[in-house]
Structure formats: structure tokens, C-alpha cells
Amino acid sequence: MTEQISLEPWQWPEEHWRKLVGHVRAGRAYRPKSWKDGARCAVALSFDSDHETNELRDGGKSIGRLCWGEYGARVCVPRILALLERYGVRATFYVPAVVALLHSEEQRRVIAEGHEIGIHGWIHELNSTLPYEAERDLMLRSADTLEKITGVRPVGVRTASWDFSPSTLAIEQEMGLAYDSSLMADEDCYELLLDGSPTGIVELPVEWVRDDAVYFMMHRFQSLRPYTPPTDVLDIFLRSSSPCIRTSSATARGSSSSRR
Amino acid sequence: MTEQISLEPWQWPEEHWRKLVGHVRAGRAYRPKSWKDGARCAVALSFDSDHETNELRDGGKSIGRLCWGEYGARVCVPRILALLERYGVRATFYVPAVVALLHSEEQRRVIAEGHEIGIHGWIHELNSTLPYEAERDLMLRSADTLEKITGVRPVGVRTASWDFSPSTLAIEQEMGLAYDSSLMADEDCYELLLDGSPTGIVELPVEWVRDDAVYFMMHRFQSLRPYTPPTDVLDIFLRSSSPCIRTSSATARGSSSSRR
Amino acid sequence: MTEQISLEPWQWPEEHWRKLVGHVRAGRAYRPKSWKDGARCAVALSFDSDHETNELRDGGKSIGRLCWGEYGARVCVPRILALLERYGVRATFYVPAVVALLHSEEQRRVIAEGHEIGIHGWIHELNSTLPYEAERDLMLRSADTLEKITGVRPVGVRTASWDFSPSTLAIEQEMGLAYDSSLMADEDCYELLLDGSPTGIVELPVEWVRDDAVYFMMHRFQSLRPYTPPTDVLDIFLRSSSPCIRTSSATARGSSSSRR
Amino acid sequence: MTEQISLEPWQWPEEHWRKLVGHVRAGRAYRPKSWKDGARCAVALSFDSDHETNELRDGGKSIGRLCWGEYGARVCVPRILALLERYGVRATFYVPAVVALLHSEEQRRVIAEGHEIGIHGWIHELNSTLPYEAERDLMLRSADTLEKITGVRPVGVRTASWDFSPSTLAIEQEMGLAYDSSLMADEDCYELLLDGSPTGIVELPVEWVRDDAVYFMMHRFQSLRPYTPPTDVLDIFLRSSSPCIRTSSATARGSSSSRR
DSSP, X not given: OOOOOOSOGGGXXXXXXXXXXXXXXXXXXXXXXXXXXXXSOOOOOEEEOOTTHHHHTTTXXXXXXHHHHHHIIIIIHHHXXXXXXXXTOOOEEEEOHHHHHHTHHHHHHHHHTTOEXXXXXXXXXXXXXXXXXXXXXXXXXXXHHHHHHHSOOOOEEOOGGGOOOTTHHHHHHHTTXXXXXXXXXXXXXXXXXXXXXXXXXXXXXXXXGGXXXXXXXXXXXXXXXXXXXXXXXXXXXXXXXXXXXXXXXXXXXXXXXXXX | OOOOOOSOGGGOOHHHHHHHHHSEEEEEEEOOSSXXXXXXXXXXXXXXXXXXXXXXTTTSOOHHHHHHHHHIIIXXXXXXXXXXXXXXXXXXXXXXXXXXXXXXXXXHHHHHTTOEEEEOOSSSOOGGGSOHHHHHHHHHHHHHHHHHHHSOOOOEEOOGGGOOOTXXXXXXXXXTOSEEOSOOSOSSEEEEEETXXXXXXXXXXXXXXXXXXXXXXXXXXXXXXXXXOHXXXXXXXXXXXXXXXXXXXOOGGGGOGGGO | OOOOOOSOGGGOOHHHHHHHHHSEEEEEEEOOSSOGGGOSOOOOOEEEOOXXXXXXXXXXXXXXXXXXXXHIIIIIHHHXXXXXXHHTOOOEEEEOHHHHHHSHHHHHHHHHTTOXXXXXXXXXXXXXXXXXXXXXXXXXXXXXXXXXXXXXXXXXXXXXXXXXXXXXXXXXXHTTOSEEOSXXXXXXXXXXXXXXXXXXXXXXXXXXXXXXXXXXXXXXXXXXXXXXXXXXXXXXXXXXXXXXXXGGGOOGGGGOGGGO | OOOOOOSOGGGOOHHHHHHHHHSEEEEEEEOOSSOGXXXXXXXXXEEEOOTTHHHHTTTSOOHHHHHHHHHIIIIIHHHHHHHHHHHTOOOEXXXXXXXXXXXXXXXXXXXXXXXXXXXXXXXXXXXXXXXHHHHHHHXXXXXXXXXXHHSOOOOEEOOGGGOOXXXXXXXXXXXXXXXXXXXXXXXXXXXXXXXXXXXXXXXXXXXXXXXXXXXXXOBTTTTBOOOSOHHHHHHHHHHHHHHHHHGGGOOGGGGOGGGO
């Protein structure tokens, strides 16, 4: 996007940091005047069915982590589907194409039970590490693969590890996707701007503190441990959602000039 | 197992990632129709008596960590044995051969009090770092050493650090072991498949969140700290066990096509 | 400040470590005989409006972290301002010059609502990594930029990441600043000494445990996770403040000879 | 101690790992038949007055961490001394010689108020990184320095960071010290063995989980954060002490053959 400048950030000309900051930006907010049935807020549940790809994208050498991924397909997804069915809730599953190829029946069941499947990369690769051609090719092939397996063309994407390259948004636009769910400039949905222009793509924002992997992930060779008990994680989820519940009737944010 | 391919994971041919994923896999589940005396579930308690080998396998330079290992033999195992005796519970101790040589009386007492001793490597080495011949030799010598000291031939193995090489399962099969306890593709026991074929070896699955070392381990030169209080760890153990209790009467998982 | 000595710290001559320790030091404490309206203590609330600069100063490559910074301007500052207004509280916002240039309206609103804006570096750069001329130039330009945007000349500084170079205090003195808020030799305010001489600059001390970023920061490629729930962080804030509350009527510290 | 062997630990001859493990070892336990006034257990409180040396030993470049050390002398030690006085408790302060030189009045006050001062290295250096001559010289000079300042010859040592070299125990023996407090092979005190021979030096064991620095330490450039609230740390301290309270009337440990 911007030519590589071999200066320290504190030496950058204003033009350079303005370009970096302005490349992908939040546009107008989408928030209905009121929620269905007078609800105070709406919550979307989504699940990233990474399964074995979490280890494969790092080289696939650990048999322990591969079977830890198998657990996702063998135990977790069925348990989640049963839970969603019990409460009559529809959710979205973001599925790498390699997972869809390994566990095709799972994806067909997800669709058959009324849920959505979104793009989640080819093998959970990091977009920001890819050449442009590879990123575009993998995105297109991922969409085709999911459609071929489930019969439904995906309309949204969550980039693997929420990792965005400078090209990601343009590729999403070229593909005519309806939404992205990898960024976090707001709690409400908003339109994504590319170099200042509206893209028509809606962002359904994520947030690290509302992602359970953050607390429960264990990686023996990194210092990641599941230090936080589930009770506390639930507390975090509830508290981090309460501002958005509260502000539904507040006007505080309307006066922010930086909002537009 | 598979020839080294100098491609990025997102460039791999399908054959390659299918081979990686399919090498060690979960087969049929073992779960009795009902548990003894109508219990809602069964829990296995096991202890890894690593003692000094946790430091030895990393080079054995830290006298602090060696005496921290000595504490395991001097204080912990006697305390655990007293606790098990008080409640009439039989457990399994996984013991590296070097520990058994250093603390032979301890192992004889463990066996004498009715517990099981399983293989846990020679000096707590990581299987995935070993040449095949060394891994096989150490596994065989570990079994021989434990048998010589305790008089009982071990029938199961927990690989040190739950670390599996591509050869581990084949060596276990050659040794005629009854079970492995290093993998985690399910909460129920299951048969291990090697390249798609049933091995007759039962997996007694572990899970990081149900291992207390995860929360209490301290390593000054890594960023590992015992951040989680015991009360919370107990809460984690109980909650992470409750799904398996609950599903004993549920049918949700029976409908998963990816189960077989 | 001191010529580089290629010795191990345990080989240093006494003169060397005395010079290091004595360079920036706490002088006389500032604590009123009593607090306004008989309050047991006074608490200052301050906010570092780093926004996009937290990522920019590291190279600005992550679009995810840039929009995470945008969230600060779009959602957080308005929410904080509304909260402060509700309780009639005045606070200080430390703002990198680049943030002030990106979000000028925000800064004008902060000032208009009666709050203070302090210097917080140019682009959140680490002072200790800068040549002297660059550090001085960035400090001066930051002050000028903030004044130009808000119409108010800042009188205090919080160095970005609380990072002090050997030159920082001298530059602050040259600029005639009234206070610094980057160090932590006491809980009360105190005068900063430069090589043993009073500078006239007051330190409003910070402390890691009373900074919420410490607990809630997430960095995917470092091992930082938001492990501590807000309830516990509040507990930490209250407990870490209670000694200062308690000692307001105690005499214990008056007898310390190392106080002066 | 042992010649360097360029083999992997799993290749070591038995003689080698036996030598490593047997070098510093726990001998007979010291536990009185009963505690004073029928108490269920005895607890020793000790404080490591590292102050500025924690940063100095790493190069002394961070002014922030140096003033964070100054806080120890300016605020913490007076507060701790006041607390100990209020409850009439005598404690031990382990003080690097450089700290004693920087804060001599503090050390004289500690002694004057009836507490003990023990050796804690010269500048908080890691013993295991030192040549033998340097380690011995620093230990002797540290003892001399403390004696010169306080008038009392120290009789015990806590090595900085509890770091033991293969020579540490022999130097302690040569110096005629009464005790060490850096190791952790038991919860009771015990005699240290050097290559199997009793040294006459008593170990007052430490444990990471009973050290508050473990939970509250913050290091910006490492991934150390004060994640655990004080309430939970107190819970950990109480629970980790309860076994030793409980076993005062139990016989479980008496039957351990590895105890002697």
C-alpha cells in the first residue's frame, strides 16, 4: 500500500502515518432504533471451527495439538449444536476450507440445522504474511470450497486470527461479501471505509476480551496458560457487554465529533 | 513419516495435510452403558512423579530446581499416598526410569499399596526430539527398568510432557501396551488408529485444563507463574468434568457423523 | 550520562552504581496537612489517549491493532467524558502529538469540558531509545502541537510507556514543566532531584498495579492476555490505595531516616 | 563440579545424573516435637530488600525501575517495620551489600528494632553465572560489608533469586554460616548435605508459591504482570501452609523411606 520507509516511526512524515491509519477505517454506525421485541441489545454467537488447522498452519508437527484439534470436531461442535438447538438459537461458524474438507459432514449438519458458515481462510493462514496473489487466491478458493461442500455461498468472512493484510478489505469488496467480522473499532456494527471511501461492507466487530480462546488457550512452548476460571470469564463477558446495553438509551456518544 | 516438504502450509497439497492429520487418530469410543453402582461418571486420578527429571532433561544445571524435584519424593508422594489410602482410592503414577532408579523404595511402596505405575520416559525426554532408534530404545529400557524395580511390567504409558513423535504409537503397539494416556481427542476413552487402522491400544485422554501443573508451575526464566488460586483450579476441574457427567444421559453426540 | 563500562554489574566500582542510582531521585514529599473537606485522601484520575499510536510506534503494520486504537477515539473517550461529567470530576488526558493531530476535535472537547491535557510523546516513542537531540526535539514539538490544537500550553508530561531516558528530566526542566507523572518512588507527590539537586518539578507518581492496561492488555504475539476480571482489578485498585488512606493519620513513616 | 559432557540428557551415563542430583541434597529434618505455647506451626516472615539492585544487576539502564526500587527504601521498609512493631514480630531482612551501602541507616534501624539481616549477594547477582573466585569473593565481601554497617555479623544467607551455583554450599560452609534459605526440598527445616555429607548448615526452605513477588511483579518487557489479586494470594499462602499445619499431628510422612 505505502512504499516501505526505512525511518523510525518517530521520524515518519505526517503523510505516512496518516496513510497507515486511514487505510481501513470505521464509517457510519449501524444500530437500529430499537431491537426486536424491545430487547435492550442483540448478541451474536459465533464459533471458529479451526480444529486441526490451528496446528497445521504452524507446520503440523505436534500430534498432541492435532488430536486437540480433532476434539473440536469429535466433541465440541456436536455439543455446541445441541446447545444451540435446545435454546433455538442460530449462530455462525467460521470454517477454514481445510477443515471443511476434513469434516464435510459437520459443515452440512451445521447448515442443515439453520446456522451460517463464513469464510475463515484456507488453512487458518495469517493474511498479513501472504503475497497479494496468494491471499486473493486462497480467499476465492475458500469460498468456492465451502459452497461446494455445503451448497451455500458464504457472504461473510472472519479472517484467521483476525489478521488483516493491506489487501484484505479490497479482496472482500471484489468478492462482493456482505460483511467482515475481524476488526474492532466499535461495539456496534459499522461500515468499513477503504482509503476513506465507503465499501458497503458491514463490520460485525469482535473484541479480544469477548473471545474465550484468549483465556482458555494453552500452549506449552509459549507462556499461554488457561489461568482464568470460567466463572470469571463469564463475568468479563457480561461486564464487557453491559456498556453497549446501557448506552442503548444514553446519548453520551452522540456528541462525539470523532464519531463520523 | 512424511517426506519434508519445503512449502508453506497454505501451499501444501491436500495429500500432505491429510497424511499429517490422519496419522494418529481417534477410533471407536469406549464408554460403558452404565458406571459401577450407578455412578454418573468415573474419574481416574494420576500423578506424574517427575521429581528431579523435570530439571535433568533440560540439562540439570539448576540446583534450585533439582531440590524442588526432591520435594516431590520427600514430601509430595508420601502425602498423596496417605490421602489415597484415607479414601481407599487406587491411582496411577507415571514414573520416568531415572526417577525409579533414584527413588526405588518409593516405587515399591506405590505398588505395595495397590497403585499402578506406568511408563513416563527415561529422563522425561521429549519424544518428538529423538531419532527413532533412541525413542524405541528408551521406551523399552524404561519398561524393563520399572519392571526390574517393582516386579510389575507396566501396561500403559504417558509420554513425558504428553509429547508424541510420529513413531510413538507404533512403538507402543510393538511393545504390546494396553493403553496410552497422552492425547486428548475426546473425554471418553477411545481406541487409537494408526494411519487409519485400529491399534487395539486404548487412549485414556488427558486435557491441559485438568492438569494442575498448568496452573501452579513456576519457572523463573520463562513467564510461567502460579497465578490461579487453588479454589479457582478446583472450580475449573469441576466445571470441565461436568459436561462428561451431563452427557451420560444425553444423546446429542450420537448424531455426529464425524464421530466414527 | 555515565561512560559505558564493559564490566558486569557485580564488577562495577562503587562510583558507577552510585551515579546510576543517584541520577533521578525522590526529594521532599508533598502532602498537605489535610485534604479538602477533611477527605482521607485524594485520587487523581488520568487517561492515556494513545489510540492508534500504540501500534504506530511499533511500525503500524497491524490493521487490527490500528482499529483497536480507533476504538479509543470512537467509543472510549466519549464514554469516559460522559462518566466524568456525570460525577463532576476533572481529569487529565495524556495525548501523543500524533493522536492530537488525528483527533483534534477530541482534544478540544476534552479541554472545553474542563479537563487537562498533558504531553505524552510524539508518536508514543520510547524516550530511552532516542538520541538526545531527537528526544528534546520531539518533546518540544509535542508541547507546541498540543498548544496549537487546544490553545492551552501543557504544564505536565507523562512519558510514553513511563519510559525515562537519562536526559528526560533535564529536558522537562528546560521546558519549565510543572510536573512529571512517569515515576514511582512514593505514593505521595514529591520533588524530583537531578544528580542530587532539586528541580522544582513535582512527581505525581504512577504505579503499575494501579494502571488498568496492565491487566486488560492483549497482545497476540506476546504472551499478554486479559487474565484478571474487572472485579478483581477493582479490588487491587482499592487495596493498593488503602495504605495511603491509612497512613494519612499514621506517624510510622515520619521516623524513616531514608525518607529525606 | 562435574566435567562438561556434550551428550543429551537422555544419553547421560547413570553416574552423571546421580552426581548432579546428589550434589546438594536434603538430610535430616529439623522439626521440634512441639511448637512454643502449643502452637500448631511456626511461620518465619522474611523480606528481601533488593531495592535498586534488582535493576542494577540487569544493567541499571531503566530509571523507572530504579525509582521503583527507591520506593522499597522510601515507603515499604518503613511500613513493614511499623507493621512488625505493631504486632511485636521479629523478622529477617536479606540485603544485598550494595543496598546496605546505599541505605545504611535503614539497615541500622532494622537491627536496632530487633530484626535479623542476612546476606543476599553483592548487587543481587546470580551465583550460577559467576566464576568460583568471584562468587567466593562477593560472598565474603557481602558479609564484611553488612557487619561493618550494622555491627552484626550475618549468620545466614538467602542467595539472590534463590540461585545456587555448584560452589555455593561449599562457600557457605567455609564461611561457617548457620543456615541457608534458598532451597525447597521440604516444608520443614532440614540439614543440607554436600555430596552426601552433612554440612551442619540448616536449610530454612522457601517456596515460589509463598513468595509475593511471584504474583505482583511487573516487567514491561517480559510478560510478567500482577494478574492475581491480593485476596487470592492470601488464599494461596494460607492453603499452601495448611498441609504443614495439618501434618503436625499426622504420621503419614514418617513412613516414607525416601525421607532419610
